[in-house]
Amino acid sequence: MKERRVLSLSYGKIIVKPEEKLVGLVPESFETYQVAKPGDIIVRCTDLQNDKTSLRTGLVEDFGIITSAYLNLASNKGFSGRYLHYFLHSLDTTKVLYQLGTGLRQNLSYQDFKRFPVVSPPFAEQVIIAGFLDRKTIQIDKAISVKEQQITLLKERKQILIQNAVTRGLNSNAPMRDSGVEWIGEIPIHWSIKRAKYLFQEVDERSPHGQEELLSVSHMTGVTPRSEKSVSMFMAEDYTGSKTCQSGDLVFNIMWAWMGALGVSDRSGIVSSSYGIFRQLKTQMFNSQYLEMLLKTIGYIEHYNKVSTGLHSSRLRFYSHMFMAMEIGYPDLEEQNTIVEHINLESGRLDKAVEILSQQITKLKEYKATLINSAVTGKVKVPGVVEPGDEVARPDMQELPAL
Template sequence: MMKISEMPKYEVYKDSGVEWLGDIPETWDIKKIYHLFRIGRGRVISQQELVENGEYPVYSSQTKDDGVLGYIQTYDFDCEQITWTTDGANAGTVFHRSGKHNCTNVCGTLQPFKNSHVNLKYITYALSDITRFYKRPDTNGAKIMNNEMAHVKVMAPPENEQTRIANYLDKKTALIDEAISIKEKQISLLKERKQIIIQQAVTQGLDPNVPMKDSGVDWIGKIPDHWEVRRAKYIFDEIDERSKNGDEELLSVSHMTGVTPRSEKNVSMFMAEDYTGSKLCIENDLVINIMWAWMGALGVSDRVGIVSPSYGVFRQKLKNTFNPTYLEYLLKSVKYVEYYNKVSTGLHSSRLRFYGHMLFAMKMGYPSYEEQNEIMAYLHEQTKRIDLAIDSQLAQIEKLKEYKTTLINSAVTGKIKITPEMVEQ
């Protein structure tokens, strides 16, 4: 990729009169949206109108540039236009639309006047860049309603330059997006490889030549001959100790992160006024989110804390029966999670429950504590390498996204000059 700092510049610039924009090329203008577009809004589309085999796409705040929320039989728009999400969405969600389609009432619409001399793809890039920085003073979000969009100032180069810039950005952003997509696939493969290594090690050990035996449990299958098979009721006690004042660290249990402090969860979650009576857990306790165990929502705690009274807390009868990380990996392996799904009770998948007596009835196949430690030492090294590779790919994706954002900003604001030769390259 060419460095943006090495790209051509315009010969003469002038003050744009817009503080955040600064200087623009001398031949460019600054215009307000209402000078260029008829501003409208989508309509309320009822669920009854959405049909499986409809003819025209429906766009809402949830759809991306090529996304389709649903289809309906009639259409509101039969022209090329720009849409943006108004209330309830982040700024920067500005898309170019063409052909017959519908827009829901959370979308604003811009239809160009006949003599506005705008290239819609260029304006889409420009507004996507501008609205990323837009913040309504009365909200925490970046909402732009119709009356506010009307007064947004946009850069207006000569129409032939708009077309050239749009064509260049279409070409270059497509290449960047393709590179990002390739790296995202590589990350998915690395994560899949990581899970395969973990599953193989915790369910069959490290020696591929070790004699195997039938575990006697259909869903577990074969395990190394020297491993033990026992029911969980002989391994764990269910613990129901309660907090007297609720001052202990509040913990959460999910299928993604296991047992983690609620304070580290980057999501909006309901907080109670008083946690007195919450269940206590200590280091190395197994904690199961009974409602979401069918997804693998369980983990081994690495600290003292409190969890929901509806969670299950289980403690090893004999200390050092399990390496805590090995135990969590084993119970999150595919066959075990499939077992939770099979025996959990409930009328619907999202209402399934995996209770303590179900865990106690479950058989487990596992090696000695010493072998578990060997397995975990091996997995630590293997997963560390994979995690470093994933981090490297993520860093490259972030750089590509930053480059894309900077390239768009530089092109639509005139910081760089897009020549005909650059479009052809």
């Protein structure tokens, strides 16, 4: 119980957990944790049938402790730990590990793992291959990191585009006025400000049979069919009596409104009875896309957080009367339509750029996995490795003792 540095396996890397995160879902004591030393290889060998996209192996760089649920491997004398790490990584990315699990939950024990054959070239070659892969993977990871940063900047640019357009309009020269409302701020002088109760009515219509399409509301996707969500949430046996919504209705997930979990539905369906459903008092008052984007802007979400009630940040509730008392700043429908058209055009270009970068990242990751697999299994010749038949040993082979 002397070691306080807690390690964690995250997407193929062993990281040191920050002390501020050692709360919540962690054990009261780390007494059962195992010691991990630099050079050890960690394998997450539980639930092999699930979570097949994340990486399950990692090389330890820092001395620390890690959960005993993981398999901790140390390389025997005469074997390079870095080479074996890359070899196991290739088994992971090619899904070989998933075939080794046993039992109901497809777990992998060392008793099963130790029988697995390992490609083991001479130690000198292992060192050269590992060094080659170290250099190449660093280059690939840097290229991926640059593209991920570009994606982050593009997404931020899109958010700024939406934020400015729906709260200030498209005309940068339009006269502005102070709304006098904290979460609205300055708006064009010709825009309206009204409380939600003068714009919407709360509806509480119930399904007599529960056979309508089941919808859910999240901060990421708004109102979407539950069938399109890749979640394993509890499903009720009978949805009779659930709230129904119509196309164009504004739906709030009361429990997660503080995160922006709301949306305007584009279809009829049923939702949780705990959701809030609001319908425009007059038709054609709001463009559905404009309304959803406006109510998801930073100022409005900060307002939901401020007025919501609850004992904990993750238990806040934004009730219907809170929405009805809230002021909303908006232009007329014609200007809303123009704003939405502009946003769709510009954000479409940004989304296309993000898609291209994402494809490039996918290809780089595929290339990295292929390179590692080919190098550790001898499918490609690694510079510096002397193969039978080579007439002269390469200079770097002579430098092996220094490595």
